[in-house]
Amino acid sequence: MKVDKEACLTLEESKPMISGRKDSLKVTITPAQPKTLTHLPKRPPVDLAFTDLTYRVQEGRKSNVKTILKSVSGRLRSGELTAIMGPSGAGKSTLLNILTGYKTSGMEGSITVNGMERNLSSFRKLSCYIMQDNQLHGNLTVEEAMAVATALKLPSATTREDKEEVIQEILETLGLSEHHKTMTSNLSGGQKKRLSIALELVNNPPIMFFDEPTSGLDSSSCFQCISLLKTLARGGRTIICTIHQPSARLFEMFDHLYTLADGQCVYQGSTGRLVEWLGSLSLQCPSYHNPASFVIEVSCGEYGDHTGKLVRAIDNGKHDIRTGLPLPKMAEYNNKKDMENSLKNDWNKNDASQVQDKMDANGANGANGANGANGANLHNGLIQFAANEIAKGKGEPMVVQVDSEKQDNAEVALLGAPSPRRYATSELTQFWVVLKRTLLFSRRDWTLMYLRLFAHILVGFLIGALYYDIGDDGSKVLSNLGFLFFNMLFLMYTSMTITILSFPLEMPVLIKEHFNRWYSLRSYYLAITVSDIPFQAIFCIIYVVIVYLLTSQPLEWFRFSMFLSSCLLIAFVAQSVGLVVGAAMNVQNGVFLAPVMSVPFLLFSGFFVSFDAIPVYLRWITYVSYIRYGFEGTALATYASNRTKLQCHQVYCHFKNPETTLEELDMINADFTLDIAALCLIFLILRISAFLFLRWKLRSTR
């Protein structure tokens, strides 16, 4: 007999119960308590139902409409582990995306939560969506990833100790506590999946959606993963996952099965009754055949075209084959209305007993060990909660009754009075947490930082050597202008190429975390874009100091400040161009387009062709060329403001007088303040555009 550690402990504690009569020794073994999640915020059970759900997409340019889901209905209950199954292309992911709220356009039909029309905003606070590929940051340890999740998903008022307890408890329950110091990139596939679940479990969402949670896992990890989902469901949560073709052993673990074929429901009900139901429709599952495989084979048409018959029999998901209830017989119903009423009664009967069971077993979400005595309170709480969710949609105040024991528990606030705020924390906290996380990534991945530093120092010395001591030489002014232009070129490319990849690399994690309400896009965007500014500034300053001194530019503080500020702004604007390109397009297009797009700006910078020589119809380009403002800024820093005549070691130096240089460049009337203002304006416009593109991209992926 396998005796686990907890059972042993209980056995020892129960020693006094051993009645030591000589002839018979009676041993009473008290079963050990299963591991529970006692520190999670308490949440109400949530049932999700959908009726006549249709989903259409537009295909191609010729308004071709494709119907992916065809008027399907169904009901997903709390405390149950539901599998959405079906052949490839049946519409499983589409249904899941609609139920999570990830896809909203193109949908018809109704979705209700605890019998009330779903308010998507409130629903998103109650649910989480764990996508197929574990979207995790590889550069964090398990513990750090959990700390970020608790910092963002639990209210700021939660104490540090409470957050640590939540982390510890979840990691222990999910078998990850041994790996708390492991980098997430080093976790196995199954551990990554568990970590993805652990991160979302922090705020204890009552509904959890999983897209293919077992994909890429071996059979043992699949079993562990589904066992874990089952445990979560037993805690009172509604667990819904899509799954391709589970083994018979896995299949048995699911409570509820929803099967799709060609966008229609061919079975809805308990897994245990699938074979019986199919048998009643003359589809006998062969002995020793996996029922999951059989229903997929039937749906694929391997035994003839039975889809229509199955869809009609289950009324496209309006029937639910529940354990302990008679199988629905279509002939018994005189008309559709009767059938719907009968089904409604079945559901209600079923729910009444189930709600009581859940109350008795778990209380709200069960995992907290509430007993049957406060079932009534919880029931009231549930009804109240549903009413509140509706009221919240209308902006009405919420009143929630919770029993006195619970009122003592600050965490219960999540059950009783859902915050009207969209996120658990303020935008400032979100900004700060994401910024710290991004800076930690930079600290962990020093290779790129060292490379950037090395490149700025190396190129600085190379340029310094090439243009050594030319700054005050009247005969080398043209070379000096070349040096000024090269500065622009170098700073532009180094800053831009770094940020082009910022968003494309972060996109999968951003989609998941933003959808699961970890943070607002605004806070995330600000944190990501602000995080690189100090590094870029330091590298730029190091480069400018080296080249400025080596090339002997005028040693006056105000000229150096003008020079440096122009260079810094060029770097920041180029960073912003990279962000816009990264936010607006994919990596391949961006990596090609960003440098190519910069060519006109370089051409119209004023270095190659002076303003007067540019054809009138092309002059507008000079106004949007940020390189022009940067080049002009550095030229003015070097030659304007009554600079004394340059040294000249030749018989004739045309550019001995700095004003001559400015005249040749058409910069004699140029205003440095305007250049700086223009660069600041372009910087702002680009940063706002990058945000808008990012928002658009985030929406267009859904």
Ligand SMILES: Nc1ncnc2c1ncn2[C@@H]1O[C@H](COP(=O)(O)OP(=O)(O)OP(=O)(O)O)[C@@H](O)[C@H]1O
């Ligand atoms: N945006 C879209 N445009 C056109 N067709 C689409 C779109 N989204 C989904 N489809 C089609 O809808 C059908 C259902 O897709 P879905 O991804 O939901 O299937 P699935 O059951 O999850 O398949 P799989 O198990 O292979 O992942 C497929 O035929 C797919 O090609």
